[in-house]
Amino acid sequence: MTPWLQANNVGHHFGGLSAISGFNLELRPGELVGLIGPNGAGKTTVFNLITGVYRAAEGSIQFQGRELVGLTPWIISGLGIARTFQNIRIFKQLSVLDNVRIAYYQHARYSLAEALLHLGRYRREERRLTQSAMEILGLLHLEAYADEQADSLPYGLQRRLEIARALATGATLLLLDEPAAGMNPVEVGQLMEFIGWIRRQFNLTILLIEHQMRLVTGICERVLVLDFGVTIAEGRPDEIQNNAQVLEAYLGQAEDG
Amino acid sequence: MNRHWIIGLLLLAGAGLSWAIPRYELLNPYLQATLMYLGINIILATSLNLINGYLGEFSVGHAGFMAVGAYVSAILTVMLIPVGAAIWRFPLAILAGGGAAALTGLVVAIPAFRTRGDYLAIVTLAFAMIVKSALENINAIGGPRGLLGIEGLSTMPWIFAWTVLSVWVIRNFVYSNPGRGVLAIREDEVAAELMGVNTRWVKIRAFMIASFFAGVAGGLFTHLLQFISPRIFDITKTTDILVMVYLGGVGSIGGSIMGASLFTVLQECLRPLGVWRMVIMPLLLILLMLFRPRGIMGLRDFPWFRPSVECPQRPPEIHHS
Known part of the structure; x- marks a missing residue:
């Protein structure tokens, strides 16, 4: 191999x-x-x-x-290739959901113009990204915290969120x-x-x-x-x-x- | 959708008022002018918030980009675009002003974002000074005396429309995939890059968008004041915008609208104090930084600014395992 x-x-x-x-x-x-x-x-x-x-x-x-x-x-x-850090580096002041959605940064298929005007593929793509982010959060038992600010999670869950984020990059x-x-x-x-x-x-x-x-x-x-x-x-x-x-x-x- | 109806009605009412107020003189000219400056201030504050709040960098060059937009649009309406172009003349001039400011933003951002840290503050400070002294030395556009004979094209409906458009576009950007890249950079630039965010390009793009709207605001400002000189766009102008952003709250659209409104009202109330205003405003900024460093709304926003498609849709059944 x-x-x-x-x-x-x-x-x-x-x-x-x-x-x-x-x-x-x-x-x-x-x-x-x-x-x-x-x-x-x-x-x-x-x-x-x-x-x-x-x-x-x-x-x-x-x-x-x-x-x-x-x-x-x-x-x-x-x-x-994705990684986690020795000292957790989640996006502290963002929601748990946004932490994971950022990992989809390269997977979103809509242009800057569509983002600025919220037109075209924006809605469909945002719905798709949010859904798969929620799926990953669900698999890792974090979906109940989706709207929480990331640094409000207990330490162990912050580590898990960091892994969820890494997995979401694909x-x-x-x-x-x-x-x-x-x-x-x-x-x-x-x-x-x-x-x-x-x-x-x-x-x-x-x-x-x-x-x-x-x-x-x-x-x-x-x-x-x-x-x-x-x-x-x-x-x-x-x-x-x-x-x-x-x-x-x-x-x-x-x-x- | 209920919320959309309310916002739609409010906008319609606003548009109607912006037409009716000058038409039937519902307010005296002084209050009318204050309202129009408020609109311009809202554009300035929300766009600077994109850099200083959402991106977490520190720019002090906003007045410089405003100046670029102001001069470009004024030159266009005074000298270049014929009056015959009718209704398209003004919006075209404003767009051109914004476009010129965005391009200038690109030129500033490319070297400024090569390095990390506080360099942006230094680079933008130098940029604002260069713009000012360059304008002072070009005699064709009035040099230090400024440019006269600008038509009062910035009417209340126009300013209302541009303010709504600017706030809407910036809000759209913030709640989108490219916007999330900007937030990620503020939180942790290294982690953002490792999650696939092309940090340098994302920063440059956000900076260009902010510069564009600074230019738009500059264009509206010129055609309201009907006179511009390089002195208007000095560091005190930038300080004013900084106060609006930090007063209302970093990383918040609602905060910027609030900050711009409070600032505009405060400025008018303090006008009788004359030169002491220059003492009180910076003092306010210092107190704010000490006691509420993130401003009134700091990093929060009104829920109805958030697009519904962004909210998590939980599956109806919660599975345990």
């Missing part, structure tokens, strides 16, 4: 500081892969490079055979940046089920960054371990857990769970 996402020898640095070097990654369609490593290892940098927030200084990143390096984030989003590759941050063990258990469910429901390939080892070992099929911007290990979760280098670099020092 051809890889869904392929990163070859990717390198990036901030000033003289190397954030990531010689990074390779291959995601097959439908895979769920974890990216772990100590703080500052370059995990979020990888996400920023894939989504075009940073432009990779070296190497290539290909999505379904198409080169991503040099494309702007909004074009990359249109190709089918993404086939979802990047989750620490989805379990700040969650208690019960919530982590629910989140694991939830990630598995959206993956089947929306046919997703998922790459996730996580510190909670229970989630990583519980649902990831493959794990990549980063340390100081370099991949130090790759394999099944159970293999990784017993890798001496990983234990030394990561699990030996930082107590997580």
Whole structure:
């Protein structure tokens, strides 16, 4: 099978500081892969490079055979890559519904003139967008909050809204940046089920960054371990857990769970 | 639809009044003029709100775009479009003024939105100063003395029609897909871009729309005052518009209408104070920023401004699982 996402020898640095070097990654369609490593290892940098927030200084990143390096984030989003953020970045002062509708930005099929005059395709398209936004909210049990201001939701629902927004873009590759941050063990258990469910429901390939080892070992099929911007290990979760280098670099020092 | 009927009737009544008031002198000329300036102020406030409220940037160049629209439309009616063009002369001149302002907006926006942050304030400030000194140095249009002999084409029905049209179009824009892109940028530019919003183009487009209506307001203003000089469009004019926007409320169409109305009334009430008005208005702005930074309506709007198609239609049965 051809890889869904392929990163070859990717390198990036901030000033003289190397954030990531010689990074390779291959995601097959439908895979769920974890990216772990100590703080500052370059995990979020990888996400920023894939989504075009940073432009990779070296190497290539290909999505379904198409080169991503040099494309702007909004074009990359249109190709089918969506992400969430470590510190939630929903559109706080907008309604829950509008948060999701913004993700349809590129899917609306009416012109600026039709928008200014509310004529032509405007009504039909707005109705369609609102309806599918409500459907996604319904699937994620958020429809009751559609008219609420997004930052009035409790923390857990804000995380779910962020995922709803990412799904609404029509993404086939979802990047989750620490989805379990700040969650208690019960919530982590629910989140694991939830990630598995959206993956089947929306046919997703998922790459996730996580510190909670229970989630990583519980649902990831493959794990990549980063340390100081370099991949130090790759394999099944159970293999990784017993890798001496990983234990030394990561699990030996930082107590997580 | 019930709501549509009420709005339709109100507009019809407004149109009728705008015709009847000058025709039968239902109000004295001073009040008539105040009403007409109110209409122009509403256009100015709603259009600036698009940038400073909805987009969340900070522009201080609105008077500059107003000046472009004012001069272009005045030059057209005074020098270029023959009187024979009859009824089309005035709307064409106003549209041309708006178009010229929008193009100027494009020229300002392209460099200004290359970078993020406060640059727009600096760029627009410089722009407004350039416009003013450029106008002062072109003798063909009167230089610093200004342009005379402009006909009083801005009648009350025209101003009413343009005000309604401007507010309607800006409201339509805000409640549409391109408008949601603008809101998303205000909330989180990085997240907006990652959700597929071409942020740079969306910002430029919003800026051009706002400039267009500033130009329209400028054109109406010229043909009401029947005289323009570069001095009219200095930084105090921009400050006035800023007060209207922040008084009424950022990110709110109803707020801008309210802000423009309050400002216009206040300005007339304070007129006996003479130069002290220049102290009171900025003071008001400072107090407002301190105690109610988002203005009276801040980010809220009257529900009947929202198009019904925008509201969520919930399925009749709520499924649990």
